[in-house]
Amino acid sequence: MSRRGRTAINLVAILAGLAVLWEAYRAFALATGNMWPGTDVALPVAVRGSGNAQQFPHVWEPVLALGRPYRGGGETLGAFLLGQVGYTLREVLAGFVLGSLLGFLLGTLFAHSRLAERSLMPYVIASQTVPFIAFAPILVVGFNSLESFPRWSGVAALSMYLVFFPMTVNTLRGLRSAPATAEELMRSYAASWWTRLWKLRVPAAVPYLFVGMKIGATAAVVGAIVGELSAPSSQGLGAAIFSFGRVSNNSVQLFATTLVAGLVGIASFSTVALLERAVLRAYAGAGPAR
Amino acid sequence: MTSPEEAAVTVEAGPPVVAAAEPTVAVRHVTRTFGEVTALSDVSLDVAPGSFVSLIGPSGCGKSTLLRVIADLLEPSSGEVVVAGKTPHRARTDRDYGMVFQKATLFDWRTVRRNVELPLELMGWDRTRRRARADEMLALVELTDFAKHRPAQLSGGMQQRVAIARALAFSPKLLLMDEPFGALDEITRERLNLELLDIWTKTRTTVVFVTHSIPEAVFLSTDVVVMSPRPGRVLRRIPVDLPRPRDTGTRELDRYFELVTEVRETLRGAGLL
Numbered sequence: 001m002s003r004r005g006r007t008a009i010n011l012v013a014i015l016a017g018l019a020v021l022w023e024a025y026r027a028f029a030l031a032t033g034n035m036w037p038g039t040d041v042a043l044p045v046a047v048r049g050s051g052n053a054q055q056f057p058h059v060w061e062p063v064l065a066l067g068r069p070y071r072g073g074g075e076t077l078g079a080f081l082l083g084q085v086g087y088t089l090r091e092v093l094a095g096f097v098l099g100s101l102l103g104f105l106l107g108t109l110f111a112h113s114r115l116a117e118r119s120l121m122p123y124v125i126a127s128q129t130v131p132f133i134a135f136a137p138i139l140v141v142g143f144n145s146l147e148s149f150p151r152w153s154g155v156a157a158l159s160m161y162l163v164f165f166p167m168t169v170n171t172l173r174g175l176r177s178a179p180a181t182a183e184e185l186m187r188s189y190a191a192s193w194w195t196r197l198w199k200l201r202v203p204a205a206v207p208y209l210f211v212g213m214k215i216g217a218t219a220a221v222v223g224a225i226v227g228e229l230s231a232p233s234s235q236g237l238g239a240a241i242f243s244f245g246r247v248s249n250n251s252v253q254l255f256a257t258t259l260v261a262g263l264v265g266i267a268s269f270s271t272v273a274l275l276e277r278a279v280l281r282a283y284a285g286a287g288p289a290r
Numbered sequence: 291m292t293s294p295e296e297a298a299v300t301v302e303a304g305p306p307v308v309a310a311a312e313p314t315v316a317v318r319h320v321t322r323t324f325g326e327v328t329a330l331s332d333v334s335l336d337v338a339p340g341s342f343v344s345l346i347g348p349s350g351c352g353k354s355t356l357l358r359v360i361a362d363l364l365e366p367s368s369g370e371v372v373v374a375g376k377t378p379h380r381a382r383t384d385r386d387y388g389m390v391f392q393k394a395t396l397f398d399w400r401t402v403r404r405n406v407e408l409p410l411e412l413m414g415w416d417r418t419r420r421r422a423r424a425d426e427m428l429a430l431v432e433l434t435d436f437a438k439h440r441p442a443q444l445s446g447g448m449q450q451r452v453a454i455a456r457a458l459a460f461s462p463k464l465l466l467m468d469e470p471f472g473a474l475d476e477i478t479r480e481r482l483n484l485e486l487l488d489i490w491t492k493t494r495t496t497v498v499f500v501t502h503s504i505p506e507a508v509f510l511s512t513d514v515v516v517m518s519p520r521p522g523r524v525l526r527r528i529p530v531d532l533p534r535p536r537d538t539g540t541r542e543l544d545r546y547f548e549l550v551t552e553v554r555e556t557l558r559g560a561g562l563l
């Protein structure tokens with residue numbers, strides 16, 4: 001069987017296994033009344049919460065909910081979420097592109113100058129050790145108070161903040177990945193720093209740039225959703241998660257939204273991965289061993 | 291290559307010159323240390339224009355270091371080097387030499403042809419000229435059919451031939467080769483030896499060639515320079531008076547065996563074998 005066929009079967013098997021586990025837990029919790037049998041210890045998640053609200057639906061319920069109107073009547077949940085995806089993707093795209101660019105520039109600067117690396121890298125690392133959830137609201141609200149920026153730019157900034165770091169690190173690694181003899185060869189031609197960068201280091205770095213961008217592609221989605229969640233906003237997937245989770249407390253719609261958010265993350269990653277495959281194929285065998 | 295005009299100019303401009311032509315490479319009392327390690331100790335060596343000089347010696351005796359000093363990839367700790375009548379730095383920026391390493395060091399993302407074009411690109415040649423020249427060089431190393439291949443699709447010997455084509459593409463006066471065939475099997479190596487001699491005869495480039503193989507050094511060279519173990523110095527310079535053109539028959543001549551023995555004895559005399 002083809003490799004792709006096996007991958008597909010594996011995927012279906014894993015999803016089916018998870019669905020079975022989910023349903024088994026649900027049936028178990030229903031049968032025992034949310035208690036470990038023979039004890040008075042509660043199970044970690046109750047199938048029904050206070051006021052009998054369903055918080056552990058059948059696996060298929062969130063999927064079915066996508067096709068139904070999400071409040072009273074009119075627009076289906078799926079159509080509504082699609083609109084939110086559009087809004088969020090704009091932030092993701094802006095954050096991803098700007099973050100990748102910033103990361104590439106910083107990585108190149110650090111590759112150019114040890115001094116710059118030594119003096120700035122600690123701050124770059126420190127910026128990532130601060131829990132970003134803590135200052136996400138500050139960043140988003142701060143940005144939004146700037147009149148000249150559109151409302152979504154604060155969230156895009158948070159997204160960019162998560163993207164630039166893996167890109168910086170991988171760019172730096174990639175630019176240093178050319179073998180020493182290749183560097184000597186370029187020196188023997190008396191090639192300038194720019195020439196060495198464009199003719200040797202950047203091409204040698206391409207596989208690493210894609211590693212950085214693949215990490216960035218998922219980080220950009222996380223950043224955008226958390227950004228929307230952490231600052232009161234009315235649009236985007238994060239806002240939908242907030243409203244279904246905290247406001248209307250509708251777990252079926254919450255799960256459906258989470259599912260869609262997951263798909264957006266996968267799509268974002270896959271887009272970069274597909275691009276990577278096309279580019280590396282043109283490279284014919286370049287890059288780290290795969 | 292030192293053209294007759296250049297030689298004449300030197301004679302007119304400078305003080306009276308005794309030798310017929312100034313050496314393409316002149317190494318004078320060069321010492322190079324790396325921290326505690328002395329890699330080269332008071333090495334002097336002249337390489338006449340058009341000659342083929344092999345450096346042979348035990349591992350770690352400073353052969354690569356000497357080549358790098360000539361190529362201005364390393365500075366000597368003391369002593370002086372003159373390449374093509376200039377400082378090594380000037381020779382490098384003037385692209386007076388081409389270099390071939392043990393590893394072919396081709397760029398995977400370029401086709402074979404574009405690899406050969408690389409130095410020409412850096413020298414600002416236009417596309418059509420570059421292309422024509424690269425094809426000419428690929429014909430010289432008999433790889434015309436592989437112009438559009440990627441380096442990864444070629445055997446080790448073929449990759450090394452591309453590296454030689456690249457090094458010679460801009461017709462440098464001097465070719466520096468650091469164990470170019472060291473990683474190849476014996477059969478390929480002998481074939482490439484013949485090919486290299488052919489190219490050398492056609493281009494009249496001066497060659498400095500590092501090798502671990504005594505037969506290879508004797509077969510190729512006009513002079514074999516035997517170096518001592520660290521700290522590296524020149525033990526002996528053995529002129530190779532084998533007839534040219536050299537071919538497979540050369541390896542069966544009595545004189546060939548005598549010279550191989552002489553190099554081997556020199557190495558043994560220094561306690562190296």
Ligand SMILES: Nc1ncnc2c1ncn2[C@@H]1O[C@H](COP(=O)(O)OP(=O)(O)OP(=O)(O)O)[C@@H](O)[C@H]1O
Nearest residue numbers: 324327328329348349350351352353354355356520
């Ligand atoms: N960049 C460097 N830094 C420190 N030591 C070095 C460096 N380059 C060479 N050396 C040392 O100098 C000595 C000579 O090295 P070199 O590479 O010139 O030897 P070689 O004759 O080319 O050996 P081989 O035949 O194994 O290639 C060695 O002891 C090596 O450890």
Ligand SMILES: [Mg+2]
Nearest residue numbers: 353354355468
């Ligand atoms: Mg060496």
